[in-house]
Amino acid sequence: MLDKALKGSSIYWGWLIVLLGFIGTGFLVYLYQFQEGLRITGMSRDVSWGFYIGQFTYLVGVAASGVMVVLPYYLHDYKAFGRVTILGEFLAVGAITMCLLFIMVDLGNLPRLLNVILYPNPTSILFWDMIVLNGYLFLNIVIGWNVLSAEKKGIHYPHWVTPLIYISIPWAFSIHTVTAFLYAGLPGRHYWLTAIMAARFLSSAFCSGPAILILFCLIVRKFTRFDPGKEQIRTLSSIVAYAMILNVFFFLLEMFTAFYSQIPGHMHPIVYLFSGLEGHAKLVPWMWTAACFAILALLLLIVPATRRNENTMILACISVFISTWIDKGFGLVIGGFIPNPFEKVFEYWPTLPEVVISLGVWAMGFFVLTVLYKIAVSVKEEVAA
Amino acid sequence: MMAMDRRRFLKITGLSALLGLGGKTAFEWLAPGEAEAAVQQATKIAGKKWGLALDVTLLDEEIMSKSIEACHAYYNVPNVGNAKEEIKWLWKETYDHSFPGQENEYLADKFKAKKFLLLCNHCTNPPCCRACPTKATWKREDGIVMMDMHRCIGCRFCMAACPYGARSFNWGDPRLASKALNPNFPTNPDIPTRSKGVVEKCQFCAERLAKGQMPACVEAANKIKPNAMVFGDLEVGDSNIRKALRSRYSIRRKPELGTGPNVYYLI
Amino acid sequence: MYDRGKIVTGIVIGLLLFLFPVFYNVGRAAKEPDPVLTDKAKQAKECVEPKAFMKTEHMKMLDKWRQEVVRDDLRTYKSTSGKTYTKSLQNTCMDCHSSKSKFCDQCHNYMAVAPYCWDCHIAPKENG
Numbered sequence: 096m097l098d099k100a101l102k103g104s105s106i107y108w109g110w111l112i113v114l115l116g117f118i119g120t121g122f123l124v125y126l127y128q129f130q131e132g133l134r135i136t137g138m139s140r141d142v143s144w145g146f147y148i149g150q151f152t153y154l155v156g157v158a159a160s161g162v163m164v165v166l167p168y169y170l171h172d173y174k175a176f177g178r179v180t181i182l183g184e185f186l187a188v189g190a191i192t193m194c195l196l197f198i199m200v201d202l203g204n205l206p207r208l209l210n211v212i213l214y215p216n217p218t219s220i221l222f223w224d225m226i227v228l229n230g231y232l233f234l235n236i237v238i239g240w241n242v243l244s245a246e247k248k249g250i251h252y253p254h255w256v257t258p259l260i261y262i263s264i265p266w267a268f269s270i271h272t273v274t275a276f277l278y279a280g281l282p283g284r285h286y287w288l289t290a291i292m293a294a295r296f297l298s299s300a301f302c303s304g305p306a307i308l309i310l311f312c313l314i315v316r317k318f319t320r321f322d323p324g325k326e327q328i329r330t331l332s333s334i335v336a337y338a339m340i341l342n343v344f345f346f347l348l349e350m351f352t353a354f355y356s357q358i359p360g361h362m363h364p365i366v367y368l369f370s371g372l373e374g375h376a377k378l379v380p381w382m383w384t385a386a387c388f389a390i391l392a393l394l395l396l397i398v399p400a401t402r403r404n405e406n407t408m409i410l411a412c413i414s415v416f417i418s419t420w421i422d423k424g425f426g427l428v429i430g431g432f433i434p435n436p437f438e439k440v441f442e443y444w445p446t447l448p449e450v451v452i453s454l455g456v457w458a459m460g461f462f463v464l465t466v467l468y469k470i471a472v473s474v475k476e477e478v479a480a
Numbered sequence: 481m482m483a484m485d486r487r488r489f490l491k492i493t494g495l496s497a498l499l500g501l502g503g504k505t506a507f508e509w510l511a512p513g514e515a516e517a518a519v520q521q522a523t524k525i526a527g528k529k530w531g532l533a534l535d536v537t538l539l540d541e542e543i544m545s546k547s548i549e550a551c552h553a554y555y556n557v558p559n560v561g562n563a564k565e566e567i568k569w570l571w572k573e574t575y576d577h578s579f580p581g582q583e584n585e586y587l588a589d590k591f592k593a594k595k596f597l598l599l600c601n602h603c604t605n606p607p608c609c610r611a612c613p614t615k616a617t618w619k620r621e622d623g624i625v626m627m628d629m630h631r632c633i634g635c636r637f638c639m640a641a642c643p644y645g646a647r648s649f650n651w652g653d654p655r656l657a658s659k660a661l662n663p664n665f666p667t668n669p670d671i672p673t674r675s676k677g678v679v680e681k682c683q684f685c686a687e688r689l690a691k692g693q694m695p696a697c698v699e700a701a702n703k704i705k706p707n708a709m710v711f712g713d714l715e716v717g718d719s720n721i722r723k724a725l726r727s728r729y730s731i732r733r734k735p736e737l738g739t740g741p742n743v744y745y746l747i
Numbered sequence: 748m749y750d751r752g753k754i755v756t757g758i759v760i761g762l763l764l765f766l767f768p769v770f771y772n773v774g775r776a777a778k779e780p781d782p783v784l785t786d787k788a789k790q791a792k793e794c795v796e797p798k799a800f801m802k803t804e805h806m807k808m809l810d811k812w813r814q815e816v817v818r819d820d821l822r823t824y825k826s827t828s829g830k831t832y833t834k835s836l837q838n839t840c841m842d843c844h845s846s847k848s849k850f851c852d853q854c855h856n857y858m859a860v861a862p863y864c865w866d867c868h869i870a871p872k873e874n875g
Contacts, residue, residue: 203634
């Protein structure tokens with residue numbers, strides 16, 4: 096089926112070449128980072144994780160969201176989603192590819208990456224994260240490929256795929272729970288030390304991922320002869336709506352605990368993010384932007400008229416993306432480190448090399464996604480014919 | 481021989497390659513081990529639970545500076561020159577930054593101005609060791625939370641896990657730190673430097689303990705004022721540190737987190 | 748053959764890339780390694796282990812040493828000759844073999860290996 100990726104329109108090839116450009120540039124700048132060390136990023140002794148890990152966290156959520164199409168279809172026989180499960184699974188593959196790449200570019204000593212396998216430490220959540228992420232990648236590749244391949248041949252997929260599909264459903268929840276555990280178990284970081292971290296992660300995953308999937312479905316409809324379907328998109332938008340409501344609700348719960356208890360450790364990171372601490376306020380405009388887009392998204396998603404109208408729904412999905420990306424891909428990681436363990440504020444901002452490398456990784460993910468989507472769509476077009 | 485299609489050929493080749501590699505590894509794993517030629521050195525100071533008590537009343541800024549100098553000089557800790565990439569194993573902080581949960585608006589002026597020495601607490605229940613995916617940092621049997629620079633992959637999870645900000649990362653190559661700020665680098669040719677991309681911190685001078693010497697900071701401080709720093713085995717009931725802890729009131733940093741820090745501040 | 752032009756071109760390019768190291772290094776044979784012992788090493792007569800063993804096994808031995816010193820805190824080595832040594836690249840091995848360029852690098856450069864030991868472990872200062 097890979098040959099389907101080798102035949103495409105000029106737009107397809109043009110897009111891939113643009114992506115290759117970003118990938119190449121990102122790679123060259125990464126070589127510079129490899130040579131100089133991570134000092135070329137904005138990270139510091141106090142904010143020791145930054146943009147890379149933030150992007151990783153956000154993308155694990157996007158990857159987990161594949162389950163939002165798989166679960167209704169396989170567990171509840173919601174036949175309509177049969178058209179889009181493959182798109183959800185391939186989205187997961189692209190997202191996990193980006194996650195793994197972001198971890199790799201963030202490591203201080205990348206050549207020693209295999210130490211995690213050679214000298215494993217089962218008490219480390221990073222160890223488990225490596226296992227569940229790679230497992231989920233493997234599951235989605237195998238399931239997606241085999242189901243698509245069977246669809247192409249017009250037969251039922253082989254029976255050994257079925258248990259894998261059933262495993263992939265709780266596994267999807269696990270990848271984001273384990274990623275949340277990276278943060279939620281650290282005693283010194285009060286912004287993260289909350290039981291609701293995993294629930295927040297899952298809820299933001301299940302609104303941001305399907306929102307992205309909706310946007311991709313619309314792009315697929317526009318550029319190919321395969322239409323994922325109006326009903327499918329409508330159901331997905333309902334999922335985004337409920338998940339976004341939960342996401343915002345959980346955040347408000349955090350605000351209540353922090354500000355009603357008045358405990359400084361709980362309040363200070365949120366105060367830093369939304370109003371600034373000791374004169375440091377780099378993230379304030381960003382967090383309020385996220386909040387505004389979240390409110391806009393909620394309005395557009397809750398009101399049935401705007402949810403059903405495709406144009407306003409697109410706006411809602413973009414709003415969800417912007418809001419969750421800022422909150423999770425940026426605010427979450429940095430908020431955990433500020434103020435530092437000495438109650439001092441040392442701010443963080445990504446540097447240009449950091450951003451270029453990150454764009455390279457995103458481009459790599461989009462490259463994988465484009466190729467896989469091309470294959471999936473070509474098969475579906477062929478079958479429909 | 482039956483006709484084979486391309487797909488089957490590729491499958492068989494791939495599987496053989498995997499088995500071939502796996503077989504070699506398995507063979508090496510199962511091969512009989514070599515005879516142990518490692519021997520415990522005679523000079524080592526042994527202990528069960530190393531701890532450090534800092535006498536806040538005796539430690540003034542001069543002694544603290546000297547002990548920091550001794551530590552950083554012994555271990556070739558570079559002066560990177562900016563707060564962003566700073567590497568510090570032992571350093572000074574004011575009261576409210578050393579003990580953030582103990583804010584006190586009406587604290588006596590002499591304490592408000594006082595500096596405290598901070599370092600890795602070599603916790604009894606260290607979150608950093610739980611977090612490390614490769615056991616590049618782990619708790620030894622004698623209580624020291626040790627770093628293995630050969631194994632660290634630079635993921636910095638331990639830095640996120642440490643509630644005390646005790647860990648530093650080599651954001652760049654320490655040997656390339658400014659010559660103006662590090663005129664005699666490396667200050668100690670007997671101890672390796674580190675490379676870029678690994679985390680480092682105080683290790684209670686494990687190398688010196690092995691040679692029968694006290695930690696560098698303790699030696700430097702006590703030279704100026706005896707018993708300014710008391711290093712000893714918390715498990716031994718009549719050790720100097722236990723005696724000090726019995727006779728004086730002491731506090732630790734953030735004990736409510738359950739980490740069990742083993743650095744005590746004798747008030 | 749279908750696409751003969753493309754295939755042959757591809758094979759030629761592939762061969763050129765694959766054999767590039769050969770072309771690049773034609774006429775530039777590396778100098779035969781000539782490790783020189785310092786006076787101190789000559790006086791000591793024997794290394795931690797016999798020369799033949801060290802030649803083939805020093806890499807594994809150093810790897811074992813670093814594991815044992817750092818992780819197990821076992822810092823003394825009892826050689827097959829019965830003598831004890833402190834396990835340390837920069838303080839024991841390089842105490843005798845104090846010229847990295849005249850000793851260690853000789854074989855390493857010839858074999859085109861670049862062990863990263865000296866990124867951290869300090870090689871003794873060399874004169875001139």
